[in-house]
Amino acid sequence: MIQVRWLHVLLLISVFALYPPADALKFVSGDVISIDSPVEDDLFAGGDTVYVNAPVDSAIIAGGSVDVDAPIKGDLIVFGGKVDLNSDVGGKIVAAGGNINLRGDVERNVVMAGGTVRILSSSDIGMDAAISGGDVYNGGNVAGTLWVNAGNFENAGTAGDVKFQMWEDDEAEEKSEAFISTFSVLMILGFFIVGLIILRLFPGGVFAVDREIRKSPPLKALFGFVLIAASMILIIISMISIVGLPLGLLILTLFVVALLLANLFVSFSLGRWIVSTLNQTLGDVPCFVLGYLVLSALFLIPYAGPIIELISISLGFGAMVYALNESRREI
Numbered sequence: 001m002i003q004v005r006w007l008h009v010l011l012l013i014s015v016f017a018l019y020p021p022a023d024a025l026k027f028v029s030g031d032v033i034s035i036d037s038p039v040e041d042d043l044f045a046g047g048d049t050v051y052v053n054a055p056v057d058s059a060i061i062a063g064g065s066v067d068v069d070a071p072i073k074g075d076l077i078v079f080g081g082k083v084d085l086n087s088d089v090g091g092k093i094v095a096a097g098g099n100i101n102l103r104g105d106v107e108r109n110v111v112m113a114g115g116t117v118r119i120l121s122s123s124d125i126g127m128d129a130a131i132s133g134g135d136v137y138n139g140g141n142v143a144g145t146l147w148v149n150a151g152n153f154e155n156a157g158t159a160g161d162v163k164f165q166m167w168e169d170d171e172a173e174e175k176s177e178a179f180i181s182t183f184s185v186l187m188i189l190g191f192f193i194v195g196l197i198i199l200r201l202f203p204g205g206v207f208a209v210d211r212e213i214r215k216s217p218p219l220k221a222l223f224g225f226v227l228i229a230a231s232m233i234l235i236i237i238s239m240i241s242i243v244g245l246p247l248g249l250l251i252l253t254l255f256v257v258a259l260l261l262a263n264l265f266v267s268f269s270l271g272r273w274i275v276s277t278l279n280q281t282l283g284d285v286p287c288f289v290l291g292y293l294v295l296s297a298l299f300l301i302p303y304a305g306p307i308i309e310l311i312s313i314s315l316g317f318g319a320m321v322y323a324l325n326e327s328r329r330e331i
Contacts, residue, residue, distance in 0.1 A: 027197065033063070035070075046193050050080070058091065062189045066097075068104075079189040083114075096189075100133075102140070109144075117150075119157065129159075188296055192289075195264040199288055206268055208327065212319035213269040221311055224262075224318025231255050262316025263309070267292035
């Protein structure tokens with residue numbers, strides 16, 4: 001099943017993303033981003049077009065078109081419509097996109113998923129590679145095992161071992177109707193980056209909502225669900241008349257923003273709960289990454305996924321309102 005395949009990809013991404021982060025981060029956003037000077041830090045970049053023309057310690061990049069033409073010292077996580085990885089990577093690569101071309105060397109593992117995925121002859125992969133795509137081509141050298149799940153696969157290169165599974169005809173038909181598409185993956189990454197930015201810029205607010213979520217999750221979820229329904233009714237009533245239209249539009253805007261952010265707060269709380277249950281210690285960012293990826297994976301479960309997402313949105317929405325009310329009392 002397509003959904004199961006993408007679930008595996010998300011779980012692989014979670015494994016790679018949970019390595020301890022550096023002490024600092026560099027955020028860059030815009031329509032066209034060009035990294036022209038070395039970045040001795042972890043780079044988070046998002047834009048329509050992203051060019052990496054100078055060495056970077058490690059990077060998470062999202063864009064319509066992404067070109068990496070300079071070495072990445074550590075790990076590289078990249079999502080885009082068209083992704084060209086033309087330089088060497090000293091750690092691991094996790095990539096998803098429409099078209100992915102790998103030309104540089106990679107010291108460790110590679111995980112890539114896309115419509116067309118190509119490992120060119122100039123590329124040497126130091127460990128294993130797991131590839132999922134409509135059309136997959138390997139012309140490089142994979143030192144370990146090359147796992148491929150694809151509709152079409154051409155292997156003109158070498159690998160320690162090759163394990164290939166072809167998509168069945170019914171899977172090919174499902175592909176166009178699958179819940180997870182390349183666009184969906186890009187949206188998942190987009191909200192992931194938004195969550196990281198919110199956690200970095202507004203940690204106090206994130207922890208305030210987290211406290212409310214942990215106090216009584218069932219109560220907050222029920223309260224949030226009722227409040228969502230009431231808000232929708234209020235918006236409709238407000239927008240019936242011309243006088244109430246501006247108020248209705250304002251409430252609608254705030255309502256939509258709150259709904260979009262709700263799952264991000266739940267992700268952070270879920271990650272902290274998982275870590276505490278396992279008696280482990282992780283920083284705030286790894287906790288958010290863990291919770292976000294687990295929650296995203298849960299949303300992919302057939303039939304149950306939409307219900308889980310509704311509960312998550314209701315929980316986050318209710319907790320945000322409780323947190324805002326508590327902060328108002330303290331003022």
